[in-house]
Amino acid sequence: xxxxxxxxxxxxxxxxxxxxxxxxxxxxxxxxxxxxxxxxxxxxxxxxxxxxxxxxxxxxxxxxxxxxxxxxxxxxxxxxxxxxxxxxxxxxxxxxxxxxxxxxxxxxxxxxxxxxxxxxxxxxxxxxxxxxxxxxxxxxxxxxxxxxxxxxxxxxxxxxxxxxxxxxxxxxxxxxxxxxxxxxxxxxxxxxxxxxxxxxxxxxxxxxxxxxxxxxxxxxxxxxxxxxxxxxxxxxxxxxxxxxxxxxxxxxxxxxxxxxxxxxxxxxxxxxxxxxxxxxxxxxxxxxxxxxxxxxxxxxxxxxxxxxxxxxxxxxxxxxxxxxxxxxxxxxxxxxx
Amino acid sequence: xxxxxxxxxxxxxxxxxxxxxxxxxxxxxxxxxxxxxxxxxxxxxxxxxxxxxxxxxxxxxxxxxxxxxxxxxxxxxxxxxxxxxxxxxxxxxxxxxxxxxxxxxxxxxxxxxxxxxxxxxxxxxxxxxxxxxxxxxxxxxxxxxxxxxxxxxxxxxxxxxxxxxxxxxxxxxxxxxxxxxxxxxxxxxxxxxxxxxxxxxxxxxxxxxxxxxxxxxxxxxxxxxxxxxxxxxxxxxxxxxxxxxxxxxxxxxxxxxxxxxxxxxxxxxxxxxxxxxxxxxxxxxxxxxxxxxxxxxxxxxxxxxxxxxxxxxxxxxxxxxxxxxxxxxxxxxxxxx
DNA sequence: ATAATATCTGAAAACGTTATTAATATCGTT
DNA sequence: AACGATATTAATAACGTTTTCAGATATTAT
Numbered sequence: 034x035x036x037x038x039x040x041x042x043x044x045x046x047x048x049x050x051x052x053x054x055x056x057x058x059x060x061x062x063x064x065x066x067x068x069x070x071x072x073x074x075x076x077x078x079x080x081x082x083x084x085x086x087x088x089x090x091x092x093x094x095x096x097x098x099x100x101x102x103x104x105x106x107x108x109x110x111x112x113x114x115x116x117x118x119x120x121x122x123x124x125x126x127x128x129x130x131x132x133x134x135x136x137x138x139x140x141x142x143x144x145x146x147x148x149x150x151x152x153x154x155x156x157x158x159x160x161x162x163x164x165x166x167x168x169x170x171x172x173x174x175x176x177x178x179x180x181x182x183x184x185x186x187x188x189x190x191x192x193x194x195x196x197x198x199x200x201x202x203x204x205x206x207x208x209x210x211x212x213x214x215x216x217x218x219x220x221x222x223x224x225x226x227x228x229x230x231x232x233x234x235x236x237x238x239x240x241x242x243x244x245x246x247x248x249x250x251x252x253x254x255x256x257x258x259x260x261x262x263x264x265x266x267x268x269x270x271x272x273x274x275x276x277x278x279x280x281x282x283x284x285x286x287x288x289x290x291x292x293x294x295x296x297x298x299x300x301x302x303x304x305x306x307x308x309x310x311x312x313x314x315x316x317x318x319x320x321x322x323x324x325x326x327x328x329x330x331x332x333x334x335x336x337x338x339x340x341x342x343x344x345x346x347x348x349x350x351x352x353x354x355x356x357x358x359x360x361x362x363x364x365x366x367x368x369x370x
Numbered sequence: 371x372x373x374x375x376x377x378x379x380x381x382x383x384x385x386x387x388x389x390x391x392x393x394x395x396x397x398x399x400x401x402x403x404x405x406x407x408x409x410x411x412x413x414x415x416x417x418x419x420x421x422x423x424x425x426x427x428x429x430x431x432x433x434x435x436x437x438x439x440x441x442x443x444x445x446x447x448x449x450x451x452x453x454x455x456x457x458x459x460x461x462x463x464x465x466x467x468x469x470x471x472x473x474x475x476x477x478x479x480x481x482x483x484x485x486x487x488x489x490x491x492x493x494x495x496x497x498x499x500x501x502x503x504x505x506x507x508x509x510x511x512x513x514x515x516x517x518x519x520x521x522x523x524x525x526x527x528x529x530x531x532x533x534x535x536x537x538x539x540x541x542x543x544x545x546x547x548x549x550x551x552x553x554x555x556x557x558x559x560x561x562x563x564x565x566x567x568x569x570x571x572x573x574x575x576x577x578x579x580x581x582x583x584x585x586x587x588x589x590x591x592x593x594x595x596x597x598x599x600x601x602x603x604x605x606x607x608x609x610x611x612x613x614x615x616x617x618x619x620x621x622x623x624x625x626x627x628x629x630x631x632x633x634x635x636x637x638x639x640x641x642x643x644x645x646x647x648x649x650x651x652x653x654x655x656x657x658x659x660x661x662x663x664x665x666x667x668x669x670x671x672x673x674x675x676x677x678x679x680x681x682x683x684x685x686x687x688x689x690x691x692x693x694x695x696x697x698x699x700x701x702x703x704x705x706x707x
Numbered sequence: 708a709t710a711a712t713a714t715c716t717g718a719a720a721a722c723g724t725t726a727t728t729a730a731t732a733t734c735g736t737t
Numbered sequence: 738a739a740c741g742a743t744a745t746t747a748a749t750a751a752c753g754t755t756t757t758c759a760g761a762t763a764t765t766a767t
Contacts, residue, residue, distance in 0.1 A: 111448045115469060130437075149420060
């Protein structure tokens, strides 16, 4: 284990003072070519790496961004992480990842931890619902936040959200207009999360437009979970007025739904049509491929990162709420050829 | 933006000296109950958070781990990230994520960056092949490394790897012994990566055991990629001696393969059998569900984290190479009922 | 009562960097 | 040749913590 090389060592090697080395390495002006060369050479020779905690202590900036998500193995969130990471990598900032495992307590701790690590900003996909805790935490710190995916009641924060209402609306309208479906069920997220609420709103809006009654029995809340969606599908298919189509509001619930259909050898789209909100690689590899909406997760990640950086740099202006829309991706599971 | 509260502020508030506050907050001995209470109260009142760059500068430890992977959106890697994150979270360490996008140059930069950030250790899933650059970089730094997924020629490093040979072997033996298949093709990773090489080795070993000739035409290298696997599947199915079964060596290539089969409406397992190496959520939701091996990615992540921590703490002992094995998960795509 | 010991507290230094300020060298102009 | 302006360098302080180390106080033993 070789002892760390510091500016002091480089300075001695190059025969100059410490600040001069610092100036060279930070590409500042007011240093002669000769010295510049000497210093660079010495730094290279000694294999110098700056001590970043000293730097950030002095500069009062860490170049670190916090990213707090429920689950990195969720297709949706890992894509957002990619978008955020990619953006900040180009800007010379690092990403610290916090995986809350869908646990509100862990989420709270993660926020506190991130703050105490002096991250410059936080991208947060919260699972918090009506709970005011997170909101007041956010407001009590000076650190900028961008919230993705879910909207909660909190001031002075930017939002990057999916256009849940219109996405749902488009999917359901397709089933109605093109396939003449009227008996359309949905496997839903919880309504106390904005994404669940809005997706349901879009679903209802599409039905109401053709005076199709909204049957409460057709709305199954599966909390974005595979297992619950499996069960929900079972219930839907055992109804006497079995639906003609099922709309899954996320990829996990699609998986649960399809598992049930496979187990019972129920044919898609002959026996029942399926549509889902999120397009991931495997969605198009299904048999049949599933009709869905374009992917927006990467775009959401990049946009969130962009907003956060503006806010960090102090030129964010008014707080924004950005909705990212998506067009239909029509495949076969809805009955299209 | 409220100015940061420091030990100094807390000390003044509590009417004690700075070191005393430090001692209280770090739960050290030699401080009276009275003072302890006063300080804690003051810290809470002022909402004190330690300045972590100062702390790590003084303590010469950062509590930060670097995690370098090719792609966080890959099912395999995101699970490893989860395993690593979960382990280190419990140990009070943070995870900085580097996504190299399968680019060797970015990977090199990521390593250097991680080192200069003084991470205490690095979990690396390298895409490096015969290239000696990464190896010599690793050896030149004092920072502990654990390499996952891929093995390269490098000293003084721990490895956590899948038991690629036996996994492949089990899958192919199942096709041979249970289904009597002899014409078995594979869509493979590149052979200059250990995981590709070893998986191919297991595949051949299984064939040779029954004196089944290894046809080079049946081995298609698709570099773990969806698109290339799509093309490979096309080629395989247009051969005059079309195979009875295809073995996909990772989930991405499975997706590409299935996309082609769906496009051409080729039935699994009636027209062709399919097996794959990795089990992910969607693999069991396919129609039919795909026969595969148990998931080991989470275990790999946790194990890698464990080894790295031992190494950081200096009680790692001899360098290890750990192989994690997995049993078959038999579903319907191989022809089983 | 005194000495010895255990317990508590504060002053000062150090970690490695950058910013400020001051000092020196260089140059062109008169 | 002397002056001021400018370019280059060095000395020093500061960022917020923890770690000596020494001093102070309380406790116990003699």
